[in-house]
Amino acid sequence: MTTEQQSNGAERLCETLIVQGVDVCFANPGTSEMHFVAALDRRPDMRCVLGLSEGVVTGAADGYGRMADKPAATLLHLGPGLANGLANLHNAKRARTPVINVVGDHATYHLKFDAPLASDIDGLARPMSDWVGRATHPDKLPSEAADAWEAAVSMPGVATLILPADIAWNKAQGGSIKPRQRAALPPVExxxxxxxxxxxxxxxxxxxxxxxxxxxxxxxxxxxxxxxxxxxxxxxxxxxxxxxxxxxxxxxxxxxxxxxxxxxxxxxxxxxxxxxxxxxxxxxxxxxxxxxxxxxxxxxxxxxxxxxxxxxxxxxxxxxxGAAETAPLPGGGVKEPPAFDPGPLTADTACAIVAASLPDGAIVTDESVSSGRMFFEASYNAPAHDYMQLTGGSIGIGLPLATGAAVACPDRRVVCLQADGSAMYTVQALWTQARERLDVTTVILSNRRYAILENEMANVGVQDYGANARRMLTFDDPALDWISLARGHGVEAARAQTGAELADLLRSSFRRRGPFLVEAVI
Amino acid sequence: MTTEQQSNGAERLCETLIVQGVDVCFANPGTSEMHFVAALDRRPDMRCVLGLSEGVVTGAADGYGRMADKPAATLLHLGPGLANGLANLHNAKRARTPVINVVGDHATYHLKFDAPLASDIDGLARPMSDWVGRATHPDKLPSEAADAWEAAVSMPGVATLILPADIAWNKAQGGSIKPRQRAALPPVExxxxxxxxxxxxxxxxxxxxxxxxxxxxxxxxxxxxxxxxxxxxxxxxxxxxxxxxxxxxxxxxxxxxxxxxxxxxxxxxxxxxxxxxxxxxxxxxxxxxxxxxxxxxxxxxxxxxxxxxxxxxxxxxxxxxGAAETAPLPGGGVKEPPAFDPGPLTADTACAIVAASLPDGAIVTDESVSSGRMFFEASYNAPAHDYMQLTGGSIGIGLPLATGAAVACPDRRVVCLQADGSAMYTVQALWTQARERLDVTTVILSNRRYAILENEMANVGVQDYGANARRMLTFDDPALDWISLARGHGVEAARAQTGAELADLLRSSFRRRGPFLVEAVI
CATH class of the missing domain: 3.40.50.1220 (TPP-binding domain)
Known part of the structure; x- marks a missing residue:
């Protein structure tokens, strides 16, 4: 344990985050962030969650922030680590989710040598951040980190703080860190x-x-x-x-x-x-x-x-x-869940079954793209739930979003309604769900094609297309085996070919703890 | 088939690429690129290779360019699609590999509305590109695409051409496209x-x-x-x-x-x-x-x-x-492959066995990180082979690099020596290997940890670390099941616990066509 006098920049940063109430860090660290990793290690009150790729890290931070209404930190390794996380930061920025990225950089004096991993981190961060800053001195880190926090919660949005390795490892002055208060939102004129x-x-x-x-x-x-x-x-x-x-x-x-x-x-x-x-x-x-x-x-x-x-x-x-205190609920009261077809699955019946099966207080993440059209309509009278979507059009958010939501809300079941094509971008999120024993039920709507793009080909007037287009719009050869993919990541899984099978698997997954994946073959 | 008079910008771009000898396109398209997809579809002489995530696409283009000594094209979907591919473009830029990225954008008149998927694509492209350009008119596309090609082959390096949707779909003047010649490299003074x-x-x-x-x-x-x-x-x-x-x-x-x-x-x-x-x-x-x-x-x-x-x-x-025409080969002649320990595998014995097993004319991609230290020494007298490394430090290149090399050299066996942690960033490359029936043998050096970071923790003076650091530096709980991961992507796989098993599996994989994965448990 380092005494206060011996704190370094990394420890001051970690302390500031905790003081501001940021106590979850989704991380994929590298060598330049080792002092920050060591600082996190000394603070068991910070929950560190590893993602095996950075799209998982940033997408989970988005899911966490949407549900917790406060930012998680991310830890990313230099420009390429940030780059891998940008697509889901784009979604977070569009969702106006508070997120604080901590991105390591080379030591300040090392930058001029243009080492192999060097790149323009500020330039990469800017398009997908609402705020970009750079730590400049270990003594200033509490104030610079509070600036990042303030930007994240007040925009609200994505704040990226770049942390050069020597600013992290150099010694800092001690002293207690006072929390910065959240400014009141300005009233509308x-x-x-x-x-x-x-x-x-x-x-x-x-x-x-x-x-x-x-x-x-x-x-x-x-x-x-x-x-x-x-x-x-x-x-x-x-x-x-x-x-x-x-x-x-x-x-x-x-x-x-x-x-x-x-x-x-x-x-x-x-x-x-x-x-x-x-x-x-x-x-x-x-x-x-x-x-x-x-x-x-x-x-x-x-x-x-x-x-x-x-x-x-x-x-x-x-x-x-002069509106009344409350409005009557249109449609009124609680309805029976709609009947569903127990026979062979289609996209629509799969959605109807998920809607009819939702447990009370569920969190639904919907990246079903073209296959999930019916879900929203079918679920309006389901038990009370939160419903989260792909906000920025950057596919590959569903599994990470569910992961982060489950970290934020450990007492609720997360149901991830997920198209197969978009699931593949960040499939590594399944491992984090297994590692953290998260209560996530993933339903893969498995049609083995980018169906939305097939629609779009029709929209541009191409009906009968040839080998090249088929090879870019379908992935049925070979078919992805979702049961094996899930098991490979440590998540139990089963396949549903009929409505009855899907309903059974959902029910049993809601009764147990931990993640489960259902491949709904449609 | 469109007649020449009716060509659109996308078709002119496609034609220019082919005229310049670019006949492979690694792709992960989206809606804004549908006209380019349709154009590619009309040209069966362009080989389109789908990647299920963009890191696969750009890493494969790197592997292809290194082996073919000419650029492949990539096809990426707007800012987020490019962002997902940037980490491996960073490696390609550091490798000085010729690559031509075609990145779709919204129609020019649509940009001002800041639609959900809009972002600063030029800003994202710049840090990881040697050249960035924007298509401005369908009639100018042949010249603008030739500029991109020229940049890619003469730097050599990464050229990124941004293609707004309306420039792709608007009609272009016809006429044959003359190939631009490659300028001679300037002589050293x-x-x-x-x-x-x-x-x-x-x-x-x-x-x-x-x-x-x-x-x-x-x-x-x-x-x-x-x-x-x-x-x-x-x-x-x-x-x-x-x-x-x-x-x-x-x-x-x-x-x-x-x-x-x-x-x-x-x-x-x-x-x-x-x-x-x-x-x-x-x-x-x-x-x-x-x-x-x-x-x-x-x-x-x-x-x-x-x-x-x-x-x-x-x-x-x-x-x-006054040097002689040839130098004698130090060490001279062909040696017997070194003997290896047939017992329990270690990182070093696994490397020795791969080195001793290499078939003649192999292409080796090495992203073994800390586990593969011995391989380079052990293989200096192996049959003639090409050896490719992670050039930019952005891990997650190995599987895509092998994929692209196999596309470039269909008559050679590619051996991918791969650490488990870095493999996970772009594990989706296995599916492309299965889809394209590529002769890639992947050896996963499976130690279930970021061993290089454990070394680095020791370097920063932390020997006995706690739960948070362990949770960020290891991924043994749960262990990744590489056999299932491979099968999930359509690739056959087996596990080797001993040197004898590894040698057997390598030999049998070299005798058959198509991809195979060996998990070497070390």
């Missing part, structure tokens, strides 16, 4: 509240488009009351970090993914009011289709941005329009 | 040749430090003759893209990885002459150790850089010093 209220009272259709923290149960209920009072509509963005839904909660629809149904959904809507949401933009551009999904001539205004006090703004808007 | 010759004639020790193309068999033999004539020494850099070695070739030593042995190797050396090599820099900085490995007061000069005509420079230097 009254003029905006009044303008929104005026819009809501106007004749013609107005939609409140909801994202971010607008989709928590309490806020949703106030928004539903506002709409009940004013006749306005509300819907969620297409991809959302976390929706609190299910029995006892206000059901919310999402704007469709594909351009034509999205245009149809917003046809005739005169005003769109953004509530922690972004304008309705097509995920991709297509020849001769618009980029914006709102009708021409309609108006988009922002009520509240992601860095403003949303709950307060909604409360004031409710007061302004 | 005569003054440098004469200065090197003068250095070689001086008393005291001079070392020719060799990298890049200096390590091809013909050039190595001329360098050996120069040294035989002048009494100079030669050695290779620590990490090399490709060394032609084995029976009938000049053996070359490498500068050691660790600081102390590297310092010892260069102690007393007065002059270091760089031949397509970089100054001898420590891989990492350590407290109280130097960054440069050459003795203080010694002199480092560059004879030939990577963009100059190396073979010509060596020929002229040989003339200048």
């Amino acid at each position: 009254m003029a905006k509240i009044k303008a929104a209220a005026a819009d809501l009272r106007q004749p013609g259709r107005t939609v409140l488009l909801l994202g971010g923290r607008a989709l928590r149960a309490g806020t949703l209920q106030r928004i539903a009351a506002i709409c009940a009072k004013t006749g306005a509509e509300f819907m969620a963005e297409t991809f959302n970090a976390r929706i609190e839904r299910g029995q006892g909660r206000v059901p919310v629809r999402k704007l469709p993914y594909y351009v034509d149904p999205a245009l149809a959904r917003l046809r005739g809507v005169e005003r769109i009011i953004l509530v922690d949401a972004r304008p309705p933009v097509a995920f991709f551009a297509y020849p001769d289709k618009p980029s914006l999904m709102n009708e021409e001539g309609s108006r988009i205004t922002t009520l509240v941005g992601h860095h403003e006090d949303l709950a307060d703004a909604i409360e004031r808007l409710a007061d302004e329009v | 005569m003054a440098k040749i004469k200065a090197a010759a003068a250095d070689l004639r001086q008393p005291g020790r001079t070392v020719l430090l060799l990298g890049g193309r200096a390590l091809r068999a013909g050039t190595l033999q001329r360098i050996a003759a120069i040294c035989a004539k002048t009494g100079a020494e030669f050695m290779a850099e620590t990490f090399n893209a490709r060394i032609e070695r084995g029976q009938g070739r000049v053996p070359v030593r490498k500068l050691p990885y660790y600081v102390d042995p590297a310092l010892a190797r260069l102690r007393g050396v007065e002059r270091i002459i760089l031949v397509d090599a970089r100054p001898p820099v420590a891989f990492f900085a350590y407290p109280d150790k130097p960054s440069l490995m050459n003795e203080e007061g010694s002199r480092i000069t560059t004879l030939v850089g990577h963009h100059e005509d190396l073979a010509d420079a060596i020929e002229r230097l040989a003339d200048e010093v």
